Amino acid sequence: MSAFANQLPIGLSIGAVLLLIALGLTFTFGQMGVINMAHGEFIMAGAYTAFLLGDLVPALPAAFLVAGTMGLILERAAIRHFYGRPLDTLLLTWGVSLVLQQLARDLFGAPNVQVPAPAWLSGGVGILPYNRLFIMGLAVAGVVAVWAYLTRTRLGRRTQAVVQNRRLAATSGIDTGRVDMLTFFVGSGLAGVAGVALTLIGPVGPALGTYYIVDAFLVVVAGGLGQLRGAVLAAAGLGLLNSYAEFWSDASLAKVIVLAAVIAFLQVRPQGMFVLRSRALT
Amino acid sequence: MIRRNLPFAAVAVIVLVVAPLLLEPFRLSLLAKYLCYAIVALGIGLAWGQAGMLTLGQGVFFGLGGYSMAMHLKLTEGGGLPDFMVWSGVEELPALWVPFGDPVLALATAVLGPMLIAAVLGTLVFRQRVRGAYFAILTQALAAAMVILLVGQQGLTGGTNGMTNFFDVFGQDLADDSTQRGLYLVVASVLGVLYLATRQLVNSRYGRLLVAIRDGEDRVRFLGYDPALVKTVTFALSAGMAGLAGALFVPVVGIISPALLGVVPSLELVVAVAVGGRHALAGAVLGAVVMGYAQTAFSEQFADGWLYLQGALFILVMTLAPKGIIGVAERWRRARTT
């Protein structure tokens, strides 16, 4: 295959990484309006879980629990006092992210650690190595699971109800506090799963989260708050754009092009691709 | 009127007279650095504290100001091409930089450039009613993009290294302690003037409009105002302050580099404003000085602990004292007088 054609699957696989890191954010940021800057550190927590277990597959559920629990604690201890003040959560969670980074440095040391890739992931099909295919598969599975959770379970439907109209949901007897808690648990847990997947392709160290946080927010913003299909399309689009932009120029310029594209896109669709209609005044 | 300005006058005397007498030159130029950050913080206080626009990209404007000034210093010190161009293999001065040999043009670009960019960006996004978290993340993306651009254009900007090794500013030897003291006085005076002007603005009709927009933009629109225009003007003003601060920062600190204007430093300044107290302009200024001082002091004592402390401080302020130091102080004062 020509180098040009190769960029198509590469773009999709970059998109899968973006989707995976942003999936948890569509929950916490999209559903609850909480700007969680510590999302990157939950990803990091997932990666370190994989390091501690030394094996990828058991690390997936373990990382979900570890990162989810961290999210739960964060939500209960601090964030729940901040609903309706999304910008304040940004600063709060930024503080949390600094503390978690330093904590990782003290617990695991400053140098990167190594998570061995399982032997069954060596090799590949065409241009795409198995580890990339694994990540794509994981992203698809994640999306399906999130979709099923939101539309097919009682809890998921309650979550959606709270997102659309918190007060009405509360009056209808939904315990919004519990829903918030659960949503944050799931959203943070998804970050942990992403962290495990990232050990296959990137460094595992205290700075891990900082490398991905801006990209993750861009996907959610471009896709539209709380919109699963928006996040999927945005991740794929940004992945392809990144892949071809880097192919034609270089990595630095590709990043700038992607950022500029998101900024320009928001000019056309200020609320992202898909908008949750609401009559609320701001 | 006199009573009202008494605290300001007291602070002005301390900053302009007492500090230069008491502090040794090294500490004084550190204080000058914090005051540069305080100018940026003042702009953030205006845009965020008053008008509710959380801008996470002030570093971009700070950087534009800083690079304009740095280039001016490089071009006027003689000795041909700036050092970083020589080792980047650039053979003649790129046309972009030629006008920066002129001090007036360089200073004007440092202030008006950021204002223009903010005005264009503001017009675009505020008309589309991009706000809140979207605006915050958009400006953060802008800061990220700016850093990558600056780093990538090594021949034009000095790349990761940025620009450093300046010898004099407007004919004054930078190595001289008296120059540093003069620079300190300039920075402090600029901050004082900007503070008074911004306070005037905030207390005017325009200031009340800002707060109204912060608390209910659509309602203001229904009253017949154009919130987009008001916000754009405010954003441009805060950008201009950041640009001026950047231009002052360069001779004081002696370096400008992409690391000073990325996502993290932009965010750190916003946090400083929150720590000081975002709803009061004095809080913004105070926050910047306190956080700057704390960073220096703590990194000198226990380097490893700084991140913990910084993080813990944000968490504490946001959860326990959302109005910052000023808010705490005001509550304390009220409790005492009643």
Next chain:
Amino acid sequence: MRIPRPIVSAILVLSLAACGSDARPAGDSGDIKVGILHSLSGTMAISEVTVRDAELLAIEEINKAGGVLGKQLVPVVEDGASDWPTFAEKATKLIRQDKVATVFGGWTSASRKAMLPVFERYKALLWYPVQYEGLESSPYIFYTGATTNQQIIPGLDYLKEQGKKRLFLVGSDYVFPRTANKIIKAYAAANGMEILGEEYTPLGHTEYSTLVNKVTQARPDAVFNTLNGDSNVAFFKALKSTGATAESMPVLSVSIAEEEVTGIGVDNVVGQPVAWNYYQTTDTSANKAFVKAYKARYGQDKVTSDPMEAGYNAVYLWAEAVKKAGTTEVEAVRKAAGGIALERPEGLVTIDGESQHLYKTARIGIVQPDGLIKQVWDSGEPIKPDPYLKGYPWAAGLAGQ
């Protein structure tokens, strides 16, 4: 709006505190204060903390042996926080406030460039321990790491000997890779080698699929890698996952030492060549003592690497120069330093008085399955430092001449 009175008092207290913190206990007149300035926090801490440890070890050893001029060395450690302006600020503090005799510090080129004006302004001494891009020779800096003709050019000589004629250049986007690649291109043009591509990625970049696609499509004989830090991890993982091995795609790296191998994953770099002046396995008696002392001091699982050794050497070289000068006074030490030759872990090093760089032996090593690096080639004798590459006709016209 008015400023509440407590704020006024707060500012007062703050200004006083700022003066107060200057009142450090003055050093005993029997001590010599030396500054150590590395990033202990931030992205560069990974690398720089180990150099600080090596420098502190050298200071302890010298003190145990009786100190310098009969005085004990007292290190003043500051954090550069991976932030170039902070390096300049802390350097000023060490010189002006702590009045240290010399400073050992820095890692990135950017931090050195930021400190350079400070040291020149106050006529103080900096010992810089890391290989760098050359084209610099400050009278107030001693460079104890390699300049380009002691690392990059020997690396190219090695590739040429191996018959690798078609190269692909991959680097992080900053001054060292860009300068190194300019030299590589000039070398290639003069030696009948072909450059198939030159790519830069931002520092901290972690997505290498596209770049690896470009590299594999170009089918080079070898890759010359000047990536820095975490990017190496992502790059080698992406390369390995395409099925490439050290045989099918050799990658010569100049920023991967023993410290980094574990983080990248030995599997991903095993068999790949690197270029340095020193390895933990370098076979000298001085090195055996150094490795033993380092492990005893900091832990048996620790490794030693080239920049650590260069930092360790810097302290000994400065101490030797002070002994020769009979004083810690900067100009006297500078004058005395020229020509000092010491047997160090990497072998004989000599200070070149003119450029203030060291004569160093270049070594190519191969990453072993145990994570250490085994030497496979050396330059035979220490190479005279040539930061401006004046001795290489093909390099005429490169910037900075």
